[in-house]
Amino acid sequence: MTGALDPRGAWAADRCTIAKALDVVSTRSAFLILREAFYGTTRFDDFAARARISEPVAAARLRELVQEGLLEREDYREPRQRTRQRYRLTAKGADLFPALAALMQWGDRWLDNRGGPVELRHRDCGEPVAVELRCAAGHVIGTNELDLARRPRRR
Amino acid sequence: MTGALDPRGAWAADRCTIAKALDVVSTRSAFLILREAFYGTTRFDDFAARARISEPVAAARLRELVQEGLLEREDYREPRQRTRQRYRLTAKGADLFPALAALMQWGDRWLDNRGGPVELRHRDCGEPVAVELRCAAGHVIGTNELDLARRPRRR
DNA sequence: CCGTATCCACAACGATACTG
DNA sequence: CAGTATCGTTGTGGATACGG
Numbered sequence: 001m002t003g004a005l006d007p008r009g010a011w012a013a014d015r016c017t018i019a020k021a022l023d024v025v026s027t028r029s030a031f032l033i034l035r036e037a038f039y040g041t042t043r044f045d046d047f048a049a050r051a052r053i054s055e056p057v058a059a060a061r062l063r064e065l066v067q068e069g070l071l072e073r074e075d076y077r078e079p080r081q082r083t084r085q086r087y088r089l090t091a092k093g094a095d096l097f098p099a100l101a102a103l104m105q106w107g108d109r110w111l112d113n114r115g116g117p118v119e120l121r122h123r124d125c126g127e128p129v130a131v132e133l134r135c136a137a138g139h140v141i142g143t144n145e146l147d148l149a150r151r152p153r154r155r
Numbered sequence: 156m157t158g159a160l161d162p163r164g165a166w167a168a169d170r171c172t173i174a175k176a177l178d179v180v181s182t183r184s185a186f187l188i189l190r191e192a193f194y195g196t197t198r199f200d201d202f203a204a205r206a207r208i209s210e211p212v213a214a215a216r217l218r219e220l221v222q223e224g225l226l227e228r229e230d231y232r233e234p235r236q237r238t239r240q241r242y243r244l245t246a247k248g249a250d251l252f253p254a255l256a257a258l259m260q261w262g263d264r265w266l267d268n269r270g271g272p273v274e275l276r277h278r279d280c281g282e283p284v285a286v287e288l289r290c291a292a293g294h295v296i297g298t299n300e301l302d303l304a305r306r307p308r309r310r
Numbered sequence: 311c312c313g314t315a316t317c318c319a320c321a322a323c324g325a326t327a328c329t330g
Numbered sequence: 331c332a333g334t335a336t337c338g339t340t341g342t343g344g345a346t347a348c349g350g
Contacts, residue, residue, distance in 0.1 A: 015267065015271075015272040016190070016272065016273075017258075017259050017261075017262025017263045017266055017267050017271040017272070017273075018186065018187070018190050018255060018258050018259045018262060019183075019187065019190075020262045020266040020267065021258045021259070021261055021262035021266060022183045022186055022187070022258070024266070026182075026183045027181075027341085027342065027343095028174075028177045028181045028342085028343095029342075029343075031173065031177055032173070032174065032177070035171070035173050035174075038298075039303065043311080043312085044311075044312050044313065045311065045312070045313090053343075053344085054343065054344050054345070054346095055312085055313070055314085056313090056314080056315085056316095056343080056344085056345095057342075057343055057344080058313090059312085059313060059314075060342090060343095082311090084311075084312085085311090085312070085313095092265050094298045094299075095261055095264065095265065095298070096261050097288075097298045098257040098260070098261075098286050098287075098288055099254060099257035099258045099261055100173060101257075101288060102253040102254035102256075102257045102286070103172075103173050103176040103177070103254045104172050104173045104176070105253070106172075106176055106250055106251050106253075106254055107172025107173060107175045107176035108172045109250065110247050110250065111172055111175040111176060111179070112170065112172050112175065114170075114306075115306060116170070116172040116306060117170040117171065117172070117305060117306055118171075118172075118303055118304070118305065118306060119303070119304045119305070119306040120288075120301055120302070120303065121290070121301070121302045121303075121304060122290035122292070122294055122296055122300060122301070122302070123300050123301065123302045124294070124300065125290060125292045125294065127290040127291040127292040127294075128290065128291050129288050129289065129290045129291075129296050129301060130288070130289065130290075130291075131253050131257070131286060131287070131288060132253075132286070132287050132288075132289050133252075133253055133256060133275075133284050133285070133286060133287075134284065134285060134287050134289070135276070135277035135280060135282040135283065135284045135285075136282040136283050136284075136285075137277070137280045137282040139277055139279070139280065139282075141277055141284050143193075143249045143250070143252045144249075145277060145278050145279065146275055146276070146277070146278065146284060147275070147276045147277070147278045148194065148273055148274070148275065148276075149273070149274050149276060150272060150273065150274070151269075151270060151271060151272055151273060151274040182321090182322065182323095183322085183323095184322080184323080198331075198332085199331075199332050199333065200331065200332070200333090208323080208324085209323065209324050209325070209326095210332085210333065210334085211323080211324085211325095211333090211334075211335085211336095212322075212323060212324080213333090214332085214333060214334075215322090215323095237331090239331070239332085240331085240332065240333095
């Protein structure tokens with residue numbers, strides 16, 4: 001990676017979208033709630049139990065994530081059952097998956113001697129799935145082949 | 156994504172490498188320090204100023220990140236200058252870049268109406284770079300085309 | 311089930327001042 | 331330049347108990 005970017009610009013803190021993303025999901029519990037959502041968890045108790053966080057924390061994070069549009073809360077009932085609630089990922093929430101997957105992949109590589117307990121596979125062809133940096137021309141990009149540049153203003 | 160995974164297994168909390176990764180970089184300041192490292196920052200004062208965190212926090216995070224092997228601290232001197240210190244990404248630290256890039260890409264898409272201030276480009280061909288999920292057969296994978304499975308024990 | 315209320319502990323952080 | 335010391339505030343979270 002080359003520092004072609006002037007680091008003194010106002011972009012750094014004011015507009016940095018990493019910082020903005022971290023404002024939305026900065027806490028451990030938020031990440032773990034989202035992990036569970038990706039794993040298919042939908043109910044309050046399951047979120048708390050599986051992410052191993054207390055109910056008050058689960059309630060707080062779920063409320064925030066709903067408010068920020070990553071999850072939506074929905075009442076539903078199965079035939080002959082009482083009404084229940086569930087939390088489902090929105091498009092905005094689902095689109096965070098690559099970030100979670102990248103964290104998982106890094107943890108698999110560097111923090112677990114067995115390569116991690118969970119594997120991602122392509123449903124159609126069964127092949128393992130990985131997170132990659134790739135350019136529009138189709139090249140896989142290593143971290144040392146990157147240029148950073150200010151994005152030109154659109155319009 | 157399909158929940159082909161039994162969510163009650165001990166894997167969830169004990170071995171989950173997302174949780175492990177979050178133990179290493181759970182705080183906002185750790186992410187921002189790493190962002191700066193990727194942007195090319197190497198010196199203490201610059202980390203604090205550019206990530207907009209206080210010196211005590213910068214000192215604490217840098218120490219932890221060095222201890223966990225994401226950064227290394229190094230004395231160096233340029234000719235006729237006094238000795239200085241710098242922090243550089245290790246391979247382990249650099250390998251976290253896809254996670255940062257994924258967060259940035261998500262923030263660019265959902266939290267900034269101008270598509271974000273920073274652009275990643277392939278140095279060789281100049282084309283923009285994106286984070287992707289892709290299977291070993293070469294297919295780009297959407298979040299809804301994933302299967303989760305326990306990874307079989309190796310050996 | 312799906313939460314809320316209360317209380318408490320500790321971590322994270324900023325501000326400020328200071329040192330080799 | 332590269333930090334440490336101190337203080338106060340807020341955030342994050344666990345434990346426990348309780349209510350629709």
